[in-house]
Amino acid sequence: MKEKLEQxxxxxxxxxIEHIRRLVRVRSVKGEPKEGMPFGxxxxxxxxETLDIAExxxxxxKNFDNYVGTISINEQESKLGILGHVDVVGEGKNWTYDPYEGVIVDGKMYGRGTSDDKGPVIAAMYALAAVKDLGIPLSYNTKLIVGTDEESxxxxLDYYLTKEKTPPYVFTPDAEFPVINIEKGAIRTSFDASFTPSEELPRVRSIRGGYKVNVVPPEAEAEIVGMLLPDISEIAHRITVETGVNFELRDMGQQLVHIKAIGVGGHASIPETAINAITGLLTLVNALPLQPSEGHRMLQGLSDIFPHNDYYGKAAGLDLEDKESGKLTMNFSIFSYxxxxxxxxxxxxxVPICATEANTxxxxxxxxxxxxxxxxxxxxxxxHHTPGDSPFVQTLLRVYEEYTGLKGECIAIGGGTYVHDIEGGVAFGPTMPGIDTRMHSNDEFIIIDDMLKASQIYAQVIVELCGTQS
Incomplete structure (x- = not known):
């Protein structure tokens, strides 16, 4: 079987490759709902485009009102569900290559959605096609379930589950190998305040940054009134050395200076791999000799609670950790003042398994x-936690080991996937261990050979679970 799939x-x-590129070329960021287009x-x-390729x-x-599409090998009862998505987060800035072209360089394809999750959807689809084209007898169907609102x-999925049930076995190809059987919980919420405006100089006129709650903000900006650019520049240089955030300053005239903070975007579940522009900008603002005010005190408080590079919520009193799922992580995502x-x-x-509303x-x-x-x-x-010793998980690990020669094991992640609320569901590939594909950041990519290998693994899993001997 392995040799047949390789051939x-x-x-x-x-x-x-071309089918991945076809999907990447569609800018599928969530937009305003329209008739028959619930997410734009x-x-x-x-x-x-996905369903066209499948056909x-x-x-x-089958298209479920443009919420979800399903792709099947046959019309038998579905035993395995593969759950992917074709919506993407916004492209952001500072790409080396066009984010919607699928440019290939040195065996990598660059583009928004290549790894999250259009490339994996094509990998899963080709696994279905391979099993069908090779004429492998099946006792059950495998259904690829393709969503359009995973990022938002x-x-x-809520809509789809009012129409159909998921198969007894489900995995999502929206993470990494070997098997992710634990997904941390999450707190995604907000804070706000009103304060008495101040006319004292110098002061902050505005701050804004971030564009999506599950993305480490790559940029932020502020306007300072009552200071000269050279005076801010000297302090900004020092803060850049401390934080890794770069600052572009522009003199707007009449003692108004615009500050642009440039960090490095990334996924909120792994903030330590990025550089948060908002927390870096607040570090700079609070280092400036501004006049005391109620608003300024709040900005200082936010820097105290969410200091730059405090990825694990220690200053906020939230440094929780357990053996099974690891540490709590914190991302200050969006801010305006x-x-x-x-x-x-x-x-x-x-948040790890030990987190509760009481201790957060x-x-x-x-x-x-x-x-x-x-x-x-x-x-x-x-x-979310699926036992690692379940027969389903053990099958996935065994096939992974057979095709990669690597040790299969269960791991925990901070990201939440489509299977988070599906009992018994896990995340399974397609990224190989140790590879950062820069999902949710600029220059997102896939390694083409790894994606092809993942597709072979998925095809073997289909045979193992849905074949006549299963």
Whole structure:
């Protein structure tokens, strides 16, 4: 079987690559809902392209009102579900290559969605096609379930589950190998405050940064009134050395200076791999000789609670950890402040199994309150845990070991995937261990040979679970 699959994917390598590129070229960021397009034109177009490709490969398709599409090998009862998505986060800035072209350099394809999750969807689709084309007898169907709102709330999956049940075995190809059987919980919520505006100089006129709660903000900007650019520049240089955040300053005239903070974006579940522009900018703002005010005190408080490079919530009193799922992580995601007297922000914290509302919300709420900032309660998502000794997980690990020669094991992650609320579900590839594909950041990529290998693994899993001997 292994040799047959290797030959199949050798023969279909170019079409495999081109089909990923076809999906990457569709900018499927969530947009305004339209008739028949619940998440906007982009996600609907990407779903249509996906189902078109599946039909070209001879697979069976069904569109659930542009929320979700399904792709099947046959019309038998489904035993295995593979759950992927074709919506993407915004492209952000500072790409080396066009994020919607699928440029290939040194065996890597660059583009938004290549690894999250369009490349993996094509890998799963080709696994179905390979099993069908090779004429391998099956007793059950495998169904590829393709969503369009994974990045923005998963309303697509909620809708789908009102129409159909998931198969007894489910995995998502939206992470890394070997098997992810634990996903941390999450706190995605906000805080806000009102304060008495100040006219004293120098002062902050505005701050804004971040664009999505589950993304480490790569940029932020502020306007300072009452200081000269050279005076800010000297302090900004020192803060760059401390934080790794670069600052671009622009003199706007009349003692108004615009500051642009440039960090490195990344996924909120692994903030230690990125550089947060918001926390870096607040570090600079609070290092400036500004006049005391109620608003300024709040900015100082936020830097005290969410200091730059405090990836694990220690200053906020949230440094939780357990053996099974690891440490709590913290990402200050979105922030705005205006001189009219209002600030608001959002954060994304990935929490271990031991986390509860009592040891998170009840700790953070009074810390913010001492600066006059209100924490919005809610948005607590429980962790997900599938036992590593289940027959399903053991099958996945065995096939992974056979095709890679690497040790199979279960791991925990901070990211939440489509299977987070599906009992018995796990994340399974397609990224090989130790590879950072820069998902949610600029220059996201896949290693083409690794994606082809993942597709072979998925095909073997289909045979193991749905074949006549299963």
């Amino acid at each position: 199949y994917f050798f023969e279909h390598r170019e079409s495999f 034109e982009g996600p609907a177009a990407a779903l249509k 070209e490969l001879g697979l069976l398709t 709330g998963m309303a697509d 205006n001189a009219e007297g209002h600030l608001e922000g959002q954060f994304d914290s990935r 919300f009840d700790v953070l709420e009074p810390k913010l309150a001492q600066y006059g900032i209100r924490l919005v309660r809610g948005g607590f998502e429980k962790p």
